[in-house]
Amino acid sequence: MLTTNHEITSFIKTLYPDSKRISLHEPKFIGNEKKYVLDAIDSTFVSSIGPYVDKFEEMIKDYTGAKFAVSVVNGTSALYVSLLLAGVERDDLVLTQAFSFVATANSIYYTGAEPVFIDIDKFTLGMSPDSLETFLKTNIKIINKQAIHISSGRRISACVPMHSFGIPCGIDKIVEICNSFHIPVVEDSAESLGSTYYSKHTGTFGLLGVYSFNGNKTVTSGGGGIIVTDNKKLGNLAKHLTTQAKIPHPWEYRHDMLGFNFRCPNLNAALACAQLEQLEDFIKIKREISSKYFQFFKNKEINFITEPKNARSNYWLNSIILKSISERDSFLKYSNENNVMTRPAWTLMSDLAMYKSCINDGLINSVDIQNRLVNLPSGVN
Numbered sequence: 001m002l003t004t005n006h007e008i009t010s011f012i013k014t015l016y017p018d019s020k021r022i023s024l025h026e027p028k029f030i031g032n033e034k035k036y037v038l039d040a041i042d043s044t045f046v047s048s049i050g051p052y053v054d055k056f057e058e059m060i061k062d063y064t065g066a067k068f069a070v071s072v073v074n075g076t077s078a079l080y081v082s083l084l085l086a087g088v089e090r091d092d093l094v095l096t097q098a099f100s101f102v103a104t105a106n107s108i109y110y111t112g113a114e115p116v117f118i119d120i121d122k123f124t125l126g127m128s129p130d131s132l133e134t135f136l137k138t139n140i141k142i143i144n145k146q147a148i149h150i151s152s153g154r155r156i157s158a159c160v161p162m163h164s165f166g167i168p169c170g171i172d173k174i175v176e177i178c179n180s181f182h183i184p185v186v187e188d189s190a191e192s193l194g195s196t197y198y199s200k201h202t203g204t205f206g207l208l209g210v211y212s213f214n215g216n217k218t219v220t221s222g223g224g225g226i227i228v229t230d231n232k233k234l235g236n237l238a239k240h241l242t243t244q245a246k247i248p249h250p251w252e253y254r255h256d257m258l259g260f261n262f263r264c265p266n267l268n269a270a271l272a273c274a275q276l277e278q279l280e281d282f283i284k285i286k287r288e289i290s291s292k293y294f295q296f297f298k299n300k301e302i303n304f305i306t307e308p309k310n311a312r313s314n315y316w317l318n319s320i321i322l323k324s325i326s327e328r329d330s331f332l333k334y335s336n337e338n339n340v341m342t343r344p345a346w347t348l349m350s351d352l353a354m355y356k357s358c359i360n361d362g363l364i365n366s367v368d369i370q371n372r373l374v375n376l377p378s379g380v381n
């Protein structure tokens, strides 16, 4: 390798000169976090209702432009409920990518449906619109406005593309293709809050979108998630389903559906509100870090992943693609041993025991990228 492990690791250390051990991403609390959390404690509203829950949802609506936002306990439950709202039922098939965090496939499996893994685009690292279209054209027939998988006879009831590491995937094309096959899109935007495509926020292209506020994300609520949609009926149903499906009444406890206790506690929402106030500042810093990486890797033989044209990435995690698995492993070993945390991509979902037997389209790019990608430290500290 022309650029040595030492050179890259040393460069990363110049980006984080004050850190003894540089982490991949850690939260930063320099705004109103303590004030709002203490305020929530003083108010005694620490659980599922309270002004910060409402404020959190309002802030997300204002920021993303979504008409409805419903806060929940984490991104995984947000995905699961969104799939139910999109109409996914037991024994259905749901299209997604094998190159993702396990929660994407798990949330599909919780519904009783099975994931079908579509390949990714090697530039955006998100679902490839071309692979999606090829799979659908080859394997699907439309019966009564439903996409039926020809060889299994099963219904394809949703598509879950993911914006990997914050880089917007070709979401406009994916939605267009899915629309033509009557397949609703649930956008897994867990990693891409603040990323836009043609100035529109990721998460707002599909029927429903989901953000995560886990501690490793650009902004955090400790643990939390949000469902967004422009569909009034689904927005209201999302609130109802995630709050035990209780019929509003001052004292009676009556529930009209099988609901879930997925509501976001006011305490977590307080933290989220303070963090959201700083989101644009964090993204600015993250984009500066990314631009420094870009300058460093520009004339080297290493591929540094950048946002596509007409997109803005939040650059949640920066990524490089090395030449081979052995180069990847050698760099992972060297950097981690030298106090710079780096990590490989997730094991493909299609290689996990639970999902080995699921249908996939060959996953050529997914396998190749999974073998060679390394995430670099990207925190704002």
Ligand SMILES: Cc1ncc(COP(=O)(O)O)c(C=O)c1O
Binding pocket: 074, 075, 076, 077, 079, 100, 101, 103, 104, 162, 188, 190, 191, 212, 213, 214, 224, 225
């Ligand atoms: C792509 C993706 N989907 C879903 C999730 C699940 O979010 P959470 O951890 O908030 O449940 C995460 C992250 O954690 C993620 O990265």
